[in-house]
Amino acid sequence: MERKSIYLCMLAFLLSCSDSVKVSRTLDEMPVIIPDYNGVVVPPNIAPLNFALNNQSAASRAVFSFEGQQFEVKGEKGGFVIPPSKWKKMLESAAGKSIQVTIQMKQDNEWVAYSPFVIRIAPEKVDSYLVYRLIDPGYELWNKMGIYQRDLESYTQTPIIENKMSGNNCVNCHSFCMQNPDKMLFHMRETFPGTIFVDGDKIEKLNTKTKETISSLVYPSWHPSGKYVAFSVNVTKQAFHLNDKNRVEVYDEASDVVVYDVEKHEIVTASNIFSKDAFETFPTFSPDGKTLYFCTAEARPMPQEYSEVKYNLCSVSFDPATRAFGTQVDTLYNAKNGGMSASFPRVSPDGRYLLYTLSSYGNFSIWHKDADLYMADLQAGTSRPLVEVNSDDVESYHSWSSNSRWFVFSSRRMDGLYTRPYIAYVGENGKVGKPFLLPQKDVSFYQAFMKSFNIPEFVTGKVKVRGRALAIKAKEDKETKVRFVE
Numbered sequence: 001m002e003r004k005s006i007y008l009c010m011l012a013f014l015l016s017c018s019d020s021v022k023v024s025r026t027l028d029e030m031p032v033i034i035p036d037y038n039g040v041v042v043p044p045n046i047a048p049l050n051f052a053l054n055n056q057s058a059a060s061r062a063v064f065s066f067e068g069q070q071f072e073v074k075g076e077k078g079g080f081v082i083p084p085s086k087w088k089k090m091l092e093s094a095a096g097k098s099i100q101v102t103i104q105m106k107q108d109n110e111w112v113a114y115s116p117f118v119i120r121i122a123p124e125k126v127d128s129y130l131v132y133r134l135i136d137p138g139y140e141l142w143n144k145m146g147i148y149q150r151d152l153e154s155y156t157q158t159p160i161i162e163n164k165m166s167g168n169n170c171v172n173c174h175s176f177c178m179q180n181p182d183k184m185l186f187h188m189r190e191t192f193p194g195t196i197f198v199d200g201d202k203i204e205k206l207n208t209k210t211k212e213t214i215s216s217l218v219y220p221s222w223h224p225s226g227k228y229v230a231f232s233v234n235v236t237k238q239a240f241h242l243n244d245k246n247r248v249e250v251y252d253e254a255s256d257v258v259v260y261d262v263e264k265h266e267i268v269t270a271s272n273i274f275s276k277d278a279f280e281t282f283p284t285f286s287p288d289g290k291t292l293y294f295c296t297a298e299a300r301p302m303p304q305e306y307s308e309v310k311y312n313l314c315s316v317s318f319d320p321a322t323r324a325f326g327t328q329v330d331t332l333y334n335a336k337n338g339g340m341s342a343s344f345p346r347v348s349p350d351g352r353y354l355l356y357t358l359s360s361y362g363n364f365s366i367w368h369k370d371a372d373l374y375m376a377d378l379q380a381g382t383s384r385p386l387v388e389v390n391s392d393d394v395e396s397y398h399s400w401s402s403n404s405r406w407f408v409f410s411s412r413r414m415d416g417l418y419t420r421p422y423i424a425y426v427g428e429n430g431k432v433g434k435p436f437l438l439p440q441k442d443v444s445f446y447q448a449f450m451k452s453f454n455i456p457e458f459v460t461g462k463v464k465v466r467g468r469a470l471a472i473k474a475k476e477d478k479e480t481k482v483r484f485v486e
Contacts, residue, residue: 021061021104021106022111023104023111023112023113024110024111024112025110026113027112027114027115028115029114029115030115031103032054033051033052033053033054033103034051034053034054034443034447035049035436035437035446036437037437038118039117039118039119039120039434040119040434041121041122041424041425041433042120042121042425043122043124043126043425044091044095044121044122044123045126045128045153046126046152046153047084047087047152047153047154047439048081048082048087048439049439050080050082050439050442050443051080052078052080052443052444053078053079053103053105054078056075056105057077057078058078058107059106060078060080060103060106061073061103062080062101062102062103062104063102063103063104064082064086064087064090064099064101065099065100065101065102066090066094066097066099069093071086071090075105079443079444080443084154091121095123097121098121099118099119099121100116100118101116101117101118101119102114122425122433124403125403126152126405126458127401127402127403127406127459128151129150129152129181129459129463130149130152130408130457130458131147131148131149131160131176131458132150132421132453132456133145133147133172133453133454133455134148134452134453135454136450136451136452137417137419137452143168144162144163144164144168145162145170146159146160146162146163146164147160147161147171147174147186148160149181149459149462155440160174160465160467161470161471162467165467165468165471166188166192166470166475167190167475168191169188169190169191169192170188170190171187171188172187172189172455173186173187173219173455175220175457176459177223177224177226178222178226178402179458180226180459180460181460181461181462181463182198182463182464183198183222183226184197184463187216188474192474194207194474194479195216195217196470196473196474197262198465203469203473204473204480205474205478206265206479206481207480207481208231208482210267210482210484211484213233213256213258213267213484214233214235214254214256215235217229217232217260217267218231218232218236219281219282219283221285223259223285223320224285224289225289225320226262227261227262227320228260228262228320228323229259229260230259230260230283230285230292230294231257231258232255232256232257232282232294233255233257233258234252234255234281235252235253235255236251236253236364237250237251237252237253237302249306249362249367251306251309251362251363251364252281252302252363253302254276254279255279255280255281256269256273256280257269257273257274257280257281257283257294258273259318260482261323265480265481265482265483266484266485267482267483267484269325270316272316272327273292273296273325278297278298278299279296279299279309279311280294280295281294281296281311281343282295282343282345282363284345284346284347285347287347287348287351289320290318290319291316291317291318292316292317292318292325293314293315294316294345295312295313295314295345295363297312297341307360307361308361309341310335310339310341310361310362311335311341311342311343311362311363312334312335312342313331313333313342313345313356314329314330314332315329315330316328332354332376333356333358333374333376338358340360341358341360341361341363342356342357342358342363343357343359343363343396344397346398346399346407347378348404348426349401349402349403349404350404352379352404352430353376353378353430354376354378355373355374355375357371357372357374357396357397357398358371358385365396366397366410366419367394368394369392369393371395372385372390372395373385373386373389373409375430375432377430388424388432388434388435389422389432389434391411391413392413393411393416394410394411394413394419395409395410395411395413396410396411396419397410397419397454397455397456399457399458401458402458402460405425406425406426406458407426408422408457409422409424409456410422410453410454410455414446418449418450418452418453419452419453419454420437420446420452421437421438421453421456422436423435423438424436
C-alpha cells in the first residue's frame with residue numbers, strides 16, 4: 001500500500017512537470033492577438049477573455065501571473081480558452097492592479113516568449129447582465145431576431161423575447177428604468193404591433209399612436225421615478241448610396257419629443273420640444289429627473305437636404321410633480337459652431353458625465369463611419385472626444401452601468417459591417433481606459449457570427465419575465481390606448 005502511494009505521488013509529479021518548457025529567448029515584440037485585449041481595463045467580475053494568436057498554429061501557451069500567483073493555458077490551434085475558476089480567483093486578487101500575460105511559442109526546435117502584455121483590473125465591478133438585440137445587418141427586411149440577455153460573469157446567453165414567438169415581427173427599442181431588470185419596455189412592429197411595458201409580474205400592451213402625434217412612440221428614456229418615459233415620435237425613411245462609404249442613409253422627415261405618464265396613460269409635451277419648425281429626437285432624462293436632454297435641428301426639406309441637417313444637443317427642465325416643462329432651452333452642443341451633428345445623449349447615473357455621438361450630419365449615426373463618442377463633464381462644463389475608445393469606423397449607441405464606472409458602446413471597427421459591443425472603464429478623474437470586446441467562449445466567435453449586437457444596455461440582474469408570457473400578451477390581450485393631453 002505504501003509503495004502504491006509513493007508511485008502515485010511520483011506519477012502525479014511527473015505529469016505536472018511534463019508540460020513545462022524551457023524558453024530560450026524573449027522576442028522584442030508584442031503578440032498579435034484576436035480580440036485585442038492588450039492593455040484593456042476590465043472589471044473584476046468579467047468572464048475570461050479568451051483569445052487567439054493571429055495566424056498561429058504552432059505549439060503555444062499563455063502564462064497568466066500576478067504577485068506570485070500563476071497559471072498556464074495551453075494553446076489549441078493558436079487559441080487560448082482560460083479556465084474560469086483560475087481566472088476568477090486571479091481577478092479577485094488583482095482588483096485595482098494589473099495581471100501580466102506572457103505568450104510562449106515553439107519556433108523550430110526552441111521555445112520563445114513574446115514581450116508580456118498587461119490586463120488592468122479595475123476595483124469596481126460592472127453590472128452583471130447586458131441586454132441587446134441580435135439582428136441581421138439588413139435594411140427593410142428581417143427574418144429571425146430577438147432581445148437577449150448575457151450573463152457577463154459567464155458566457156450564458158438567454159432570450160428575453162424571440163420574434164418566432166410573435167409572428168416573426170420586429171421587436172426593438174428595449175429600455176430599462178435605471179438598469180432595473182424588472183422594469184422595462186420594448187416595441188413590437190408589423191405583426192401584433194404595440195409597446196410592451198413590464199413592471200415585475202405585470203405586463204401591459206399599449207397602443208401609443210394618437211391623432212395629435214405623427215407616429216407611435218419610438219426612442220425611449222425612463223424617468224428615474226419610473227412614473228414617466230420620454231419618447232420621440234418620428235417619421236423615418238431610408239435611402240441607399242451607390243458610391244459612398246456610408247452605405248445606408250436613415251433620416252427623419254419629421255420628429256417631436258413627448259413624455260408618457262405611465263400611471264395615467266397620457267402623453268404630455270411642450271411647444272419647445274414639439275414643433276413643425278424643428279426635428280426633435282433622442283430624449284433622455286437626467287438621473288434626478290429634473291432635466292430632459294434631447295437633440296434638435298432646424299426642419300429642412302427631406303431627403304433633398306439630408307446632408308445639411310445637423311442636430312444640436314439641448315436640455316429643458318421638467319417638473320415631475322406637475323409634468324410641466326421649462327420655457328428656456330439650453331444648448332450643450334451647438335452644431336453651427338461645432339460643425340458636427342449630435343445624437344444618442346446619455347447621462348451617467350451619478351449625474352457627472354454625458355456621453356453623446358457626433359457625426360458629420362443627421363441623427364442616425366450607426367451607419368456613419370465618421371461617428372465618434374464624446375463625453376461632457378457636466379460639473380466642469382467641458383466636453384472632449386473620447387480618443388481612448390474611438391476608431392476609424394463607427395462608434396454609435398452607448399449606455400451606462402449603474403455605478404457610472406462603465407459604459408458599453410456599439411462599434412463596427414472589426415469589419416465595417418457588424419456592430420459589436422465594447423465595454424470601457426471611466427475612472428474617478430474621468431480618464432477612460434482602453435475598451436474590451438465582449439468576451440466569448442469560442443475564440444473565433446466574432447469571425448463566424450453573422451448578426452449585429454443592437455442597443456446594448458446594462459442591467460443589474462437577470463430579466464425574469466419569460467418570452468412566452470410576453471408573446472401571449474402581445475397576441476391575445478387587448479391593447480390599452482394612450483391619449484394626448486394638450
